[in-house]
Amino acid sequence: MDQYLIAPSILAADFANLQSELEMLDKSQADCIHVDIMDGVFVPNISFGFSVTAILSKYTSKPLDFHLMVQDPNPYLQVCKDHGAATVSVHYEACQHLHRTIQSIKALGMKAGVAINPHTNVEVLRDMLSDIDVVLLMSVNPGFGGQQFIERTYSKIKQIKTICKELGTEVLIEIDGGVSLENAKTLKDTGANILVAGSFVFNSTSPVDTIKALKNV
Numbered sequence: 001m002d003q004y005l006i007a008p009s010i011l012a013a014d015f016a017n018l019q020s021e022l023e024m025l026d027k028s029q030a031d032c033i034h035v036d037i038m039d040g041v042f043v044p045n046i047s048f049g050f051s052v053t054a055i056l057s058k059y060t061s062k063p064l065d066f067h068l069m070v071q072d073p074n075p076y077l078q079v080c081k082d083h084g085a086a087t088v089s090v091h092y093e094a095c096q097h098l099h100r101t102i103q104s105i106k107a108l109g110m111k112a113g114v115a116i117n118p119h120t121n122v123e124v125l126r127d128m129l130s131d132i133d134v135v136l137l138m139s140v141n142p143g144f145g146g147q148q149f150i151e152r153t154y155s156k157i158k159q160i161k162t163i164c165k166e167l168g169t170e171v172l173i174e175i176d177g178g179v180s181l182e183n184a185k186t187l188k189d190t191g192a193n194i195l196v197a198g199s200f201v202f203n204s205t206s207p208v209d210t211i212k213a214l215k216n217v
C-alpha cells in the first residue's frame with residue numbers, strides 16, 4: 001500500500017483552546033486526527049475521556065483515529081463509534097480475546113487496528129493480519145507524548161511487510177511516538193503508511209506548516 005497519511009495527536013494540543021486547535025487541524029493537510037485514550041491501568045498515565053471526545057466531531061470533519069491504551073477496551077467500542085471514530089486501535093497486550101474485539105470493531109462499521117508495544121514481537125500478529133486494517137507500531141512506550149523515537153521500529157516495519165507478502169495480504173502500518181521531520185522521510189521510505197505526530201506538531205510555531213512539511217517529505 002502506498003498511502004502516506006499524517007495524523008496529528010491531540011494529546012499535545014492546548015486543551016484550553018481545543019475548539020480552535022480542532023478548527024486549525026481541520027484546515028490543515030492532516031489526513032486524520034489521532035485520539036489517545038489512556039486509563040491509568042494499561043499505561044501509567046490518564047489522558048482524557050469520552051466527555052472530551054464527544055465534542056471532537058463538532059469542530060472537525062477529519063476522520064478520527066482512536067488509540068485505546070486501556071485494559072479491556074471492549075466496553076468502550078460503541079462510544080468510540082458514537083463519537084465519530086473512523087478507526088479504533090486496541091492493544092494486543094490489553095486484549096484477552098483480540099480476535100473477538102476486532103470483530104466487534106468491524107461490526108460497528110469502523111476500521112480495526114491492533115497496536116503493539118515496543119517490546120512485542122510483530123510475529124504475534126501473524127494470525128490476525130488478514131483480519132485487521134491497521135498495525136499500529138508504538139515507537140515509544142505508550143503513556144506519554146514527547147519521548148524519543150525507538151530506532152528498532154524500522155525493522156519492525158520491514159518484518160510486517162514481509163509477513164504480509166507471505167500471507168498475500170495488506171495492512172496499513174501506523175507509527176506512533178517520537179515522529180518528527182528527522183525520521184518522517186525514512187519512515188515513509190521504509191513503508192510506513194500513517195505517521196502520528198503530537199509534540200512535534202503542537203510545540204512548533206506553526207502547526208499547519210509543520211503538518212504540511214511532514215506530509216510533503
Ligand code: DX5
Pocket residue numbers: 009011012034036067140141142143144145146147176177178179196197198199200
Ligand atoms: C503515546 C501516544 C502518542 C503520543 C505521541 O502514548 O500514543 O500518540 O501522542 O506523541 P509524540 O508525537 O509527542 O511522541
Ligand code: ZN
Pocket residue numbers: 009034035036067176196
Ligand atoms: Zn497514540
